[in-house]
Amino acid sequence: MLDSIITPDLFAAAIRIATPLALAAIGGTICERSGVVNIALEGIMLTGAFFGTAVVLATGEPWLGVIAAVVAGISISAVHAFASINLRSDQTVSGTAINLLALGVTGFLMKLWYGHPGTTDQIKTLGSVFNFEAPGGGVLAEVWRWVNAILFTHSPIVYLAIIIAIVAQWAVFKTRWGLRLRALGEHPRAVDTVGVNVARGRWIAVLMSGALAGLAGANLTIEQVGSFTENMTNGRGFIALAANIFGRWTPIGSYLASLLFGFADALQIKLQILRGVINVPPQFFQMLPYILTVVVVAGVIGRAVAPAASGVPYRKD
Amino acid sequence: MSEPREGTVVQRRWMTILQKAGTPVISALLAIAVGSIIIWASGYDPLAAFAALFKGSFGSPKAVGDTLLKSTPLILTGLAVAYGFRAGLFNIGAEGQLFMGGLAATAVGLALGATSWWISVPLMLLAAMLAGAAWAFIPALLKARIGAHEVITTMMFTYIGRYFVSYLVNGPMKEPGNIPQTPALDPSAQLPRIATLFSEGAREALPILNLGRAHMGIFVALIAAVVIWLILKYTTLGFENRAVGFNRWASETAGISVQWTTVKALCISGVLAGLAGATEVMGVHHRLFDQFSSGFGFTGIAVALLAKNHPLGVIPAALLFGALSAGATTMQFEAKVPQDIIQIIQALVIFFVAAEEIVLWFVRRRQKEAISHAG
Numbered sequence: 001m002l003d004s005i006i007t008p009d010l011f012a013a014a015i016r017i018a019t020p021l022a023l024a025a026i027g028g029t030i031c032e033r034s035g036v037v038n039i040a041l042e043g044i045m046l047t048g049a050f051f052g053t054a055v056v057l058a059t060g061e062p063w064l065g066v067i068a069a070v071v072a073g074i075s076i077s078a079v080h081a082f083a084s085i086n087l088r089s090d091q092t093v094s095g096t097a098i099n100l101l102a103l104g105v106t107g108f109l110m111k112l113w114y115g116h117p118g119t120t121d122q123i124k125t126l127g128s129v130f131n132f133e134a135p136g137g138g139v140l141a142e143v144w145r146w147v148n149a150i151l152f153t154h155s156p157i158v159y160l161a162i163i164i165a166i167v168a169q170w171a172v173f174k175t176r177w178g179l180r181l182r183a184l185g186e187h188p189r190a191v192d193t194v195g196v197n198v199a200r201g202r203w204i205a206v207l208m209s210g211a212l213a214g215l216a217g218a219n220l221t222i223e224q225v226g227s228f229t230e231n232m233t234n235g236r237g238f239i240a241l242a243a244n245i246f247g248r249w250t251p252i253g254s255y256l257a258s259l260l261f262g263f264a265d266a267l268q269i270k271l272q273i274l275r276g277v278i279n280v281p282p283q284f285f286q287m288l289p290y291i292l293t294v295v296v297v298a299g300v301i302g303r304a305v306a307p308a309a310s311g312v313p314y315r316k317d
Numbered sequence: 318m319s320e321p322r323e324g325t326v327v328q329r330r331w332m333t334i335l336q337k338a339g340t341p342v343i344s345a346l347l348a349i350a351v352g353s354i355i356i357w358a359s360g361y362d363p364l365a366a367f368a369a370l371f372k373g374s375f376g377s378p379k380a381v382g383d384t385l386l387k388s389t390p391l392i393l394t395g396l397a398v399a400y401g402f403r404a405g406l407f408n409i410g411a412e413g414q415l416f417m418g419g420l421a422a423t424a425v426g427l428a429l430g431a432t433s434w435w436i437s438v439p440l441m442l443l444a445a446m447l448a449g450a451a452w453a454f455i456p457a458l459l460k461a462r463i464g465a466h467e468v469i470t471t472m473m474f475t476y477i478g479r480y481f482v483s484y485l486v487n488g489p490m491k492e493p494g495n496i497p498q499t500p501a502l503d504p505s506a507q508l509p510r511i512a513t514l515f516s517e518g519a520r521e522a523l524p525i526l527n528l529g530r531a532h533m534g535i536f537v538a539l540i541a542a543v544v545i546w547l548i549l550k551y552t553t554l555g556f557e558n559r560a561v562g563f564n565r566w567a568s569e570t571a572g573i574s575v576q577w578t579t580v581k582a583l584c585i586s587g588v589l590a591g592l593a594g595a596t597e598v599m600g601v602h603h604r605l606f607d608q609f610s611s612g613f614g615f616t617g618i619a620v621a622l623l624a625k626n627h628p629l630g631v632i633p634a635a636l637l638f639g640a641l642s643a644g645a646t647t648m649q650f651e652a653k654v655p656q657d658i659i660q661i662i663q664a665l666v667i668f669f670v671a672a673e674e675i676v677l678w679f680v681r682r683r684q685k686e687a688i689s690h691a692g
Contacts, residue, residue, distance in 0.1 A: 039468060079668075089671035092407055092468060096618055097667035104660030111655035112359055238472045245466075283484035290476040297469050298459045 005270050008149030013269065016154065016224065018255070018262025019161045020045065023216035024240035025247065025254035026161075026168050027209030032249060033172060034205030035185040037311040039095030040080050041213045042237025043102030048073040048217025050106040053228035054113065056123040056221075065123070066157070066218040073214015074207050076102065081206035085199050088313035099237070107230050119229040126155045126223050155223040157215060161255070164212070168251035181205060185307030188314045198314050213237070235290065242293045246300050249307065257296070265289045340673060341623045341630070345637060347675075348665035355661060356654055366652040373647025374640035380647075382511070382529030386601065388639025389531075390415070390610070392538035393593035394617025395635050396545050397586045399626040401467075403549060404582035405562040410456065410471025411590040412614025413478035414449040418591025419598040420482050421448030423499055423605040424490070426506035426598075437506040442537065442595050449591020450584040452478060457583035461576035467583065475614070483607050490605065498606035508533040508600035534596030539632065541589060546628035558582050590614060616642075619663045622670045638663065 024041045031038040038044075052069030056062055076098060083094040107117065114120055130152040135141065172178040180201060183191045188198045216236075221228050239261055246260075247253025268285035353363035374384045394411045401408035408414075421444040429437045456470035483497075492500040511528045512520065520526045549555035560568040561578045569575050593613055602609050616638055623637070624630030641663070645656035669675065 083668065083672050087672040087675065089668075089673070093622065093667060093671040096409065097664050097671060099664075100615065100619070100660060100667065101664035104657050104662075104664055107657035108355075108359075108655050108661060111657065235472065235476050238469055242469050242473075245469075281484050281488055283480040283487070287477045287480045290473040290480075294455075294459075294465075294470050294473045294477075297465045297473075298463060 005267075005274070008146045010266050010270055011150045011263075012153055013266035014259060014263040015150070016158060016262070017265045018258040019158045020216035020219045020224075020236055021240045021243055021261055022165060022255045022258035023157075023161050023219065024213045024237055025243040025258050026165060026251045027212030027216075028241055028244040029247070029249050029251055029254050030168065030172070030181070030205050030212075031209035032244065032310045033181050033185045033307055034202045035188055035307060035309040035312065035314065036081070036084050036202050036206050037091045037095065038077075038080065038206065038209050039092050039241065040077065040098035040102075040237070041209070041240050042233055042235065043095075043099035044073045044077055044080075044210050044213035045217040045220070045237050045240075046102045046106055046231070046233045047076045048214030049221045049232060050109065050217070050228050052214075052218040053120055053123055053221045054109070057120060060124055062124055062126045062222050065222045066126075066215070069218035069222070070211050070214045073210040073212070073217065075210075077206050077210025077213070080210075081203050084313065085202050085206070088315065091311050091313070103231060106228075110228075110230060117230060120227045122226050123222065125226045126157070128153050129156055129159060155219075157219040157223055160215070161219070165251050165255035172251060182307070185309050188309050192314075192316065198316070202314075213240075216240075239289060239293050242297050245306075246296045248300075260296075261289055261292065264292050337625065337627075338630075340677065341625060341634070341670060344666055344669035345623065347669045348662050351665050352658055352662040356658060359654070361652060361654045366648050366654045366658075369651040370641070370644035370648040372651075373644035375644075376647075378525050378527045379529035380643065381525070382527075382531035383643035384636065384640045385511075385528065385531035385535050386639075387642045388635045389534040389538050389600065390593040390597050390613040391616055391620050391635035391638050392535075392542060392631055393589050393596065394613050395620030395624060395631040396538075396541055396628055397589035397593070397614075398617045398621035399624060399628060399631055400545060400549075400558070400589065401582055401586040402621055402626045403562045404558045404578060405565065406460070406579065406582055406586070407468050408453065408471055408583060408586045408590070409468050409618065410453075410473075410475040410614070411586070411593075411617050412610060412612065413471065413475030414452045414587040414590035415594040415597075415610055415614045416475070416478045416482050417448040417452040418445035418594030419605055419609055420485065420594070421445045421591070422595035422598050423502065426502045427490075427499065429503075429506060431503040432505055434505045437503070438508070438599070441506060441599060442592060445591040445595030446588040447591070449587040449589070449594070451587070452591070453583045453587025454580070457580040457587075460583065461579040471583075479607075482605065486606050492604075496606075499604050501604045502599065506599065507603050508537075508596060511535070530601070532596075532600030534600040537592060537596055538635075541592060542628050542632055545589070549628060554581065590617070593617075611642075616663060619667050622667050625670075 024045055028038050028041055048069035051072035052065040055068035056065035080094055080098050083089040084091040111117060132148050132152055172181060180191060180196055184198060184201045192198050220232065243257035243261060244254050246257035268288045272282050272285050356363045356366050373380055375381055394415060397411045398408055422441040425441045425444040426437055429440065452474055456467050456474055459465035459470055460467045486499055487497045490499045491497060509532065511531045511533060512526060515526045549559060557573045557578045560573055561575050565575050597609055598605055620631055620634045620638055623634040641659045645659045648654050649656040
């Protein structure tokens with residue numbers, strides 16, 4: 001029985017499922033490091049997923065869809081930036097508004113453009129980047145078969161996400177930009193005093209999180225599912241927020257935390273196949289990622305400290 | 318914003334009310350204006366759309382009944398979110414508590430079977446209140462004890478609750494047959510329609526009494542609003558709730574237990590959301606199934622914000638959103654505008670209420686005019 005659960009494609013699925021979570025979580029990290037809470041990740045991801053699909057449907061070009069998803073993510077996150085930075089709205093509330101707005105806009109355009117609710121037509125997707133052979137027999141070939149199946153069967157954005165996690169980690173902790181970003185979230189007045197534009201710094205961070213969450217949406221539709229369904233993000237934005245907390249507001253931490261969620265989800269999908277053997281209704285497996293999120297958020301909070309000024313609007317005068 | 322100095326006491330009192338009501342009213346108007354622009358830009362006629370919307374929400378006694386029908390759960394979820402906000406807590410997961418409330422009411426109703434309504438109805442409402450509170454309790458405890466963000470935890474509990482209900486209506490509670498739903502509740506376990514209170518003769522003489530599908534749940538909701546208003550205004554419980562929401566550190570210093578107040582606030586919020594689930598099951602569907610709530614918990618957020626978290630303000634705010642959602646079907650049918658526009662307008666209302674500074678600009682201008690007229 002274990003043989004049919006612990007297979008290379010279980011780990012491959014974990015990496016695949018982790019990718020949209022990780023991208024959004026890294027976006028959340030950058031955003032919160034600058035002092036803006038981004039509860040809108042869910043809605044931004046959904047917006048990216050929809051516009052990505054729409055552009056692929058119109059042009060037949062998956063890469064144009066990816067670009068469209070990123071642009072859509074940036075655009076809708078600009079609303080969040082304007083509300084929370086310039087208008088000093090309550091950031092949680094403004095984020096909630098964007099989540100509902102994304103649901104409404106994608107549902108509205110779905111009916112306007114395609115004439116029906118539910119799911120769009122299938123689109124051309126981005127396939128795996130590598131296509132290595134796994135020939136021969138013996139132990140070495142078996143090891144290679146595993147490594148190949150786990151690491152070299154993925155679509156481009158999956159690799160892009162890993163690169164982004166590493167680059168973002170470096171940028172946040174080793175560059176001048178990163179130092180300023182972190183200072184914005186800890187003590188914006190100090191940053192302001194030395195002549196850095198707080199609003200500008202936060203705007204850039206929010207737009208970056210929008211780009212990443214949009215890219216996460218593109219991964220969902222253009223690489224994984226191959227179509228758009230209303231409300232298809234299904235809480236991933238909130239799980240990404242939890243991954244960001246579990247990863248202690250660091251990009252690589254966010255990625256690893258997302259891997260944990262990805263693994264849990266991959267495992268529950270596997271276990272569902274064994275329903276005849278272990279008699280548990282599928283809904284209980286489907287609950288697992290959400291239960292895990294609560295456990296993780298509850299378990300880690302006491303020891304992880306959020307950026308001090310996160311969620312606090314900055315008033316210059 | 319400074320208090321207006323000129324005018325009599327009565328005038329000043331009115332100015333205060335204008336100040337309080339001004340922002341929400343203008344937020345709603347701005348949202349509808351932007352919604353109209355979206356309708357127009359999509360190639361439809363905004364006037365025709367809103368005419369159809371109005372027809373579907375107030376155009377006939379039956380339409381008014383539909384508005385009341387949709388407003389009932391929204392008053393309760395709006396109160397739920399507002400009560401949390403007053404303690405500085407964002408119960409984004411009212412939807413999950415609503416699901417558990419609907420589940421508990423159904424379970425008790427089915428267990429009781431055919432009996433007298435004065436036994437089953439109170440017991441079902443009570444069960445729903447307890448279930449709602451229970452579903453909010455773990456997030457509340459996690460928030461109070463270790464500061465786990467209630468937005469993430471209550472949201473996750475919403476998904477968990479939905480899957481749990483889905484499991485029950487597909488499994489143990491499923492009625493024989495292919496449809497994943499529970500058996501219907503006995504008539505004694507249902508909230509009757511308002512129209513059935515009146516004799517046929519009375520309804521013929523006064524057609525407005527033919528309120529279609531509107532049910533007695535609206536009175537449950539209205540009573541809840543008054544009770545929450547009284548609690549917040551006159552009791553220690555309510556005072557502590559407001560104090561913690563206003564300044565938790567000062568409250569702690571003053572001897573209020575912030576942790577305990579947090580737990581109570583989220584649980585009372587859960588009680589109200591649970592009631593909303595009960596009224597939906599008992600008044601509308603008369604059984605439980607997967608999709609028995611069309612996001613009332615989330616719309617409750619918009620209701621609470623529009624009401625500025627005032628328990629009595631929740632009533633008109635819920636009526637507005639109830640009317641929008643009651644008229645949406647007519648609008649989609651007659652003006653062909655996809656009814657998702659309603660959700661867009663809701664989101665815009667939240668946005669404009671949150672972005673007070675845009676709206677305050679309008680209010681201040683109106684006030685200056687009003688003061689110069691009063692003087």
